[in-house]
Amino acid sequence: MTEHHLRSPLSDEDVKKLVAGDVVFLSGPIFTARDKAHALIRQAGSPVSLQGAALYHCGPIIQNERVLSAGPTTSGRMARYTEEILKLGVKAIIGKGGLPGEPFRNRAVYLAYPGGCGAAAAQQLSVLRVHLQELGMAESLWEFEARELGPMIVAVDAHGRDLYQEVRGSVQRQEPD
Amino acid sequence: MREKTVEATVRALQRAETSLPDWVLQRIEEAMARESNPVARHHLQFMLENVSIAKSKGLPLCQDTGLTIFHVQMGRDLSLDFSLFEAIAQGVRIATKEVPLRPNAVHPQTRKNSGDNTGPGMPDVILDYVDGKGLQLTAFPKGAGSENMSLVGMLNPADDPFDFILESVAKRAANACPPLFLGIGLGGSFDLAARLAKRALLNMPGSSEEELQLLERINRLGIGPMGLGGDTTALGIKIEKAFCHTASLPVAINFQCWANRSATEVIQ
Numbered sequence: 001m002t003e004h005h006l007r008s009p010l011s012d013e014d015v016k017k018l019v020a021g022d023v024v025f026l027s028g029p030i031f032t033a034r035d036k037a038h039a040l041i042r043q044a045g046s047p048v049s050l051q052g053a054a055l056y057h058c059g060p061i062i063q064n065e066r067v068l069s070a071g072p073t074t075s076g077r078m079a080r081y082t083e084e085i086l087k088l089g090v091k092a093i094i095g096k097g098g099l100p101g102e103p104f105r106n107r108a109v110y111l112a113y114p115g116g117c118g119a120a121a122a123q124q125l126s127v128l129r130v131h132l133q134e135l136g137m138a139e140s141l142w143e144f145e146a147r148e149l150g151p152m153i154v155a156v157d158a159h160g161r162d163l164y165q166e167v168r169g170s171v172q173r174q175e176p177d
Numbered sequence: 178m179r180e181k182t183v184e185a186t187v188r189a190l191q192r193a194e195t196s197l198p199d200w201v202l203q204r205i206e207e208a209m210a211r212e213s214n215p216v217a218r219h220h221l222q223f224m225l226e227n228v229s230i231a232k233s234k235g236l237p238l239c240q241d242t243g244l245t246i247f248h249v250q251m252g253r254d255l256s257l258d259f260s261l262f263e264a265i266a267q268g269v270r271i272a273t274k275e276v277p278l279r280p281n282a283v284h285p286q287t288r289k290n291s292g293d294n295t296g297p298g299m300p301d302v303i304l305d306y307v308d309g310k311g312l313q314l315t316a317f318p319k320g321a322g323s324e325n326m327s328l329v330g331m332l333n334p335a336d337d338p339f340d341f342i343l344e345s346v347a348k349r350a351a352n353a354c355p356p357l358f359l360g361i362g363l364g365g366s367f368d369l370a371a372r373l374a375k376r377a378l379l380n381m382p383g384s385s386e387e388e389l390q391l392l393e394r395i396n397r398l399g400i401g402p403m404g405l406g407g408d409t410t411a412l413g414i415k416i417e418k419a420f421c422h423t424a425s426l427p428v429a430i431n432f433q434c435w436a437n438r439s440a441t442e443v444i445q
Contacts, residue, residue, distance in 0.1 A: 001215060021216065036288075061240050061279045068277070069231075069240035074322045074352050096322070096403060097352040114223045115322065115354035115403055116436040118240035119231035136290050138240075138279055151223060153216055153405060164351055167406045171347050171398050 005148065009052025010091035018109050018154045020161035025150035026111075029128060029143060030054040030094070034073055036139040037132055038081045041088075047131040047141065050088040054111075054146075057095030059138030060125075061118070067125045067144065069118030072096040075110070098155055101162030110156035112163075113149070124149045178444070179259040182312070185442035186268020189316035190245070191276050192440035194237045197228050200382055201358075201412075201437045208356060208409040217407025221356075224402075224435060239436050242278040243318030245269045245300040248379045252310040262302055265314075266295045281321075303372075303379070315441040317379060323353040323432040329362075329371050332426040338363060339391055341428055346395055346411070351404025354434030357411045359395075362429035365419035370427035377415040378433050388414045402435070413437075 001023050006014055008028035018024065031053055033041070057078055060070035075095030078085075082103045085093070091108050093099065096115040104110060113121065124147050131141040155163045202225070209221040231238035247265055251257075270293045272278055282299050283290045294300075326349040330341050342361065350357060358381060362373030384392070392414045401407025412435065421427055 001219075023219070059240060059279065061237055061242070061277065063277055069237040069242075069279075071240050073241070074325070076352055096354065098404065112403055112405060114220050114227070116239045116320075116434055117223055117227035119234065119236040119238050120223065120227040121240075122236060123230060136280065136292075138281070151219060153219075155405060163405050167351075167400060167404060168347075170406075171400060 008054050008146070010054065011052065015091050015107070015109055015158050018157055019159065020154050020157045020163050022154040023150065024111055024152045024154060025148040026054060026146050026152065027148055028146060030056050030146045030149065032056045032058040032060060032142040032144065034059050034139055035077055036135045037141045038078050038085070040132060040135070042081060042084060046088055048143065050090050053090050054092040054094060055085060055090045057093065060142060062127060062137055062142070065127045067122045067127060070121045070125055071118035072113045072115055075099050094152060098162070098164035101156045101160070101165060104156045104158055105160055106158055109154055109158055111152040112155040113152050121149070178257065179264050181444045182261065182264040182314070183268045183271070185314050185444050186265050186316070187272045187275065189314055189440045189442045190269065190272035190278070190318065193316040193318055193438045194242050194276050194278065195235050196232045197238070197436065198439060202228065204412040205435065208412060212408050214401055214407035216405050217401045217409055220402035220405070221409065237276060237278070239320060240279060241320040241322065242276070242281065243320045244281060244324070245294055246303070246317045246319050247300055248303045248315040248317060250305045250307045250313040252312065253306055253308060254310050255312060261304070265300050265302055269294050269300050303375070310445070312444040313441060314444065315379065315439055317439045320434055323357070323434040326353040326432040327374070327430055329367060329427060329429040331367065332428055334424065334426045336426060338426060338428045342391065342430055343394055345430055347398055347400070349432065350400045350410060353432040354436070355400060355404060355411065356402055356409045356435045358413045358433040358437045359411055360431035360433065361414065361416040362427070362431070363416055363418045364421035365427055366421070367427055369419055370429035371431070373417040373419060374429035374431035377417040378431055380417065381413055381415045383415060384413070385416070388416055
């Protein structure tokens with residue numbers, strides 16, 4: 001479990017050095033997006049540049065511009081958008097539960113933030129700006145400044161490894177029926 | 178009495194959203210002591226840290242403050258001259274502003290958000306008449322990550338319900354924020370099985386031989402915290418049963434995440 005302290009926007013070199021199972025702490029700007037923001041980006045494009053960006057699957061609680069709770073949401077619901085999101089230049093998708101690994105090969109990573117840990121995440125985030133505010137608090141595209149956001153586990157790396165898949169594989173071997 | 182019910186609803190939600198019951202914390206700590214996988218220990222440790230940050234700062238421990246589900250046990254001596262549903266709904270609206278809660282309740286088709294966590298059919302109030310006096314109200318906010326993985330299977334009576342449970346957990350656990358609490362409804366009808374499974378979660382803890390055996394089989398799967406591997410896939414299982422038709426075997430599994438939130442208030 002090598003520990004990395006990275007700053008966004010991320011480069012190809014940043015992505016390349018991350019290996020499944022490593023621990024990442026990320027600082028710099030990050031963007032939240034969940035179901036509705038993804039659908040809107042597909043329709044109308046992204047309201048912000050996502051070149052080198054870390055995209056966080058998260059629907060936070062914000063009060064008076066202050067982040068109160070902001071853990072990850074289930075990434076699987078956004079799986080249908082992975083290819084086009086990565087095409088926009090996103091280098092890291094942050095979430096929980098994982099995404100199919102193939103689209104990440106040679107270009108991006110999936111980072112798992114511990115699910116349910118919204119209060120802890122809020123201590124590491126502050127609001128820079130908000131986009132697509134008409135979608136409501138949970139669905140807006142929030143631009144946060146992250147301070148050592150983590151610990152996150154590299155669950156899918158750019159070299160073809162996918163920890164979720166590895167765990168599922170060992171579950172199947174164990175229960176042959 | 179109405180005013181007291183509104184206030185108790187706000188207090189129960191406030192406490193449920195910002196802390197975990199002691200027995201839940203204890204299960205996480207015990208799992209941590211047994212866990213051999215370093216990534217899994219990392220997660221369990223961080224979960225405990227998150228709970229203590231939430232409690233000390235009064236913040237919702239998870240940003241998914243859930244659908245508002247309540248279990249009300251009403252003494253037989255009581256007769257209410259007000260709508261219990263409306264009083265609890267009012268408490269939910271106040272708590273949404275005060276805790277605060279994330280507005281989660283939307284119309285199922287238009288997806289329009291009411292903004293206050295209430296709407297037709299929401300909050301969900303499960304009401305029991307019990308021997309005794311007064312009113313006991315439990316807030317059980319339920320996040321979507323785990324609820325989305327829940328299911329009802331109408332099995333063939335010749336099938337083994339525990340095989341079905343094991344297969345379903347193996348497929349679905351990673352998205353439900355494990356380590357899990359599992360409410361199992363065994364028997365009844367299609368909808369009764371689902372309600373039994375929810376009641377099993379409401380009624381936890383308590384572990385029969387049968388429940389402990391199933392728990393052990395699930396933990397042997399090795400799915401681990403957040404699906405990234407480890408010895409700790411589930412922290413508790415409760416099975417509630419009802420008689421079913423001789424031709425049926427309904428089995429419902431209500432998944433609950435590690436953050437098994439609830440808080441109870443008693444109104445005299």
